[in-house]
């Protein structure tokens with residue numbers, strides 16, 4: 441937890457610097473000195489060292505769908521049937537094993553903190569486990585064992601659609617009412633220092649209008665993050681308009697559910713009024729472009745949301761890909777495809793979206809500065825992708841050339857979790873292979 445690192449190059453708040461000594465004590469950065477030679481005893485980090493990456497939107501078990509749900513034709517809704525089939529099989533033990541492997545995979549890609557949007561709460565049929573939080577506790581333990589921090593975004597999910605009850609596998613997600621959801625969540629033990637508990641509304645189709653407010657109030661009373669899937673599909677907007685006469689964004693605003701502690705995930709199909717509401721309330725937008733393209737969701741107005749006032753974070757969501765460098769560049773490249781113009785985002789701005797920890801309740805992470813959590817992610821700059829690196833274009837290399845495979849060292853809260861490209865405690869490839877084979 442204590443020591444000194446010497447980075448060949450490091451991404452500091454003011455930009456890239458060479459020869460940076462980063463001193464660490466008790467999991468915090470205690471000194472940052474640029475332009476120095478490596479002192480004896482310091483751990484040398486060759487390449488470009490970045491702050492820790494925050495994966496702001498994850499459903500760990502969706503990793504089991506990678507390479508399987510890409511076959512054939514379909515839509516978001518046919519994909520969802522396959523996702524439910526997998527969800528039907530998981531137990532606290534198998535969920536723990538899968539999540540530990542997935543979080544180890546995340547660590548190997550430079551992710552030091554995950555926001556787990558968790559809705560698979562109960563046994564099949566909706567029967568609570570003896571410990572009603574057995575599934576959430578499995579995720580918390582999995583993150584600890586993989587060496588990353590977790591914000592468990594415990595999700596309220598009450599209905600299968602506007603005026604439709606939960607059915608089938610969905611019964612595992614339900615707590616009947618927002619009050620019962622709050623009672624269960626309040627029993628979660630945050631435990632060690634690697635955990636925050638947050639709230640989530642599955643979506644405006646998953647939580648009835650009169651139950652939105654109580655969940656938002658719980659989050660406000662606890663100073664907790666509040667996340668919500670928003671307008672990922674036009675069908676949600678159409679059903680919301682038909683039922684309530686307003687868009688999902690307006691429905692959330694009227695329920696008091698927007699604001700700086702709230703994250704709108706996807707925010708793909710919005711009206712100009714929706715964009716203004718999200719921006720003026722400083723609601724965070726979480727873009728998940730690799731999932732959105734895999735599920736044929738569409739391209740969200742991420743730049744417009746940002747210009748309206750919304751901070752932007754990134755999530756690998758369904759884990760068709762786990763690579764926040766790819767998510768960051770996709771935010772820009774999708775905009776290019778839509779507008780046929782280049783350069784909507786500066787690379788440094790895109791990098792910042794990958795470091796954005798605020799929406800997960802960790803404002804002290806995501807920057808290489810004194811006092812911050814000692815999360816250090818180092819990219820090799822001599823690989824087939826990153827060769828040609830120059831410090832003046834460090835951000836461009838990280839965003840537009842590098843990928844998860846270029847991460848060779850990861851330190852989380854001062855602990856070395858990845859060294860020489862290998863997880864220090866979990867054989868992630870073996871763990872993924874074994875757990876996914878057992879689920880097949």
Ligand SMILES: [Zn+2]
Pocket residue numbers: 497499557669705757
């Ligand atoms: Zn999601």
